[in-house]
Amino acid sequence: MTHRRRFSTRALWGAGGGESVVKAAIVDPEFAISGMNRPITACLNLGMVQCHFPRKICGDAPSGPQPLAQQQTTEPRTFTYADAGVDIERANRTKQRIKYLAHKTFNRGVLSEIGGFGGLFSIDKKKYPDPVLVSSVDGVGTKLKIAFEMGLHHTIGADLVNHCVNDIAVQGAAPMFFMDYFATGKLQPEVIEKVIVGIADACKQNGCALIGGETAEMPGFYSNGEYDLAGFIVGVVDRSRIVTGKVVQPGDVLIGLPSTGLHTNGYSLARKLFFEVARYTPDSYVNEIKGKVGTELMKTHKSYWAIVRRMIDAEAVSAMAHITGGGITENLPRVLPKGMGAIVEIHSWPGPPIFEHLQKIGNVPRDEMLRTFNMGIGMILVVPAKKFKKAQLILERCSEKGYVIGRIVKGERRVTYQ
16 A cells, blocks of 8 residues: 655645455344345455454354344454554654755745645746756666665765756756655655655755655565655756757767766676675775775765756757766767767776776676776766867866766767777
8 A cells, every 4th residue: 555745746645555355254134134144245455454353253154043132243343544554644744844855945946835736847938938848767776775774865865866967967958846756665754854855955956946756655565674766857958959969070079077986877786796796795894995885885976967057058068978877888879979989998087996896806897897887987078179178177167077088980879998
């Protein structure tokens, strides 16, 4: 069974779920008197709860007519949503705190207040005369498993928001509003609050409003202490300023912006290598990575919106690629036009030591590493050669590091490593 919350849209809603059926035998006096010797069975759908009534209720009725005085008069038990594992009162208390956190992210574009069925957001038509909406949805994958084990929940929310912001930023879109989905077996208010605090803080830092969300409490569906998390973002860009990659041409320079680590991709392989092959724990200090395993794996996914926005305003980029699942190998070709390929110089940037150590532990082939992990590059800017100095100046003014990692060439739409 689930309950759903929406704010500014975050109001609480019940939703059906669960298939278990409880059967209670009830003897109807009229049928008993008329000679019926079997009870009438009523089926009560009580969600994910299975009950067994005492045999004196659920068993067969005595054969033959029975005097009314001898008939069973025990009242059937009354069930509530809480009996099925869904505590509405606890959810309502949690919702009040979530409302407060969400409201702190509101800006002039938000038109709706807390409690509606949908969130309303207004586009600034003076700033965007011909607005185009850009949307994306994503999760944080099995990075959650490490968060559960470490009891570290406040950074996961920022991972989610920053990932989604970067996805729409590569098309030139400014983030407008965000919505989240949080699902768990049993609602733990202190856990969801930490997650939402991370989401709200990241939304505020990226200039977008947290205007809606849903919490699903589904008893028996998730293991104790575990949850799933997903986010949905909508941004806006004026049609004349959409970054499509169609103007990319040979000679354009590839500038790589460094990642903080794995970000939110490749964790299934990383967990297997660290925890099963090397038999580390999150608290293990490893000299090769210069830190504890858990700390390195939980580094927050970086948002590149601040630097990307300046590059777009200066018209210094012809395309951008967010390096997520699939690595540089699969993500960079997504923004290249037909007839254009990329040459990437593999040793042109200093990657975090965690990648080298992962490769060593699992003897992972280089090509497999490059299409699984970001390898230390979280965003690639494709910069026209004549705009290269301008791009460098912007990076310096923003105190951002950037590495020249390759160039665009004519050829098949793929990445060639050198």
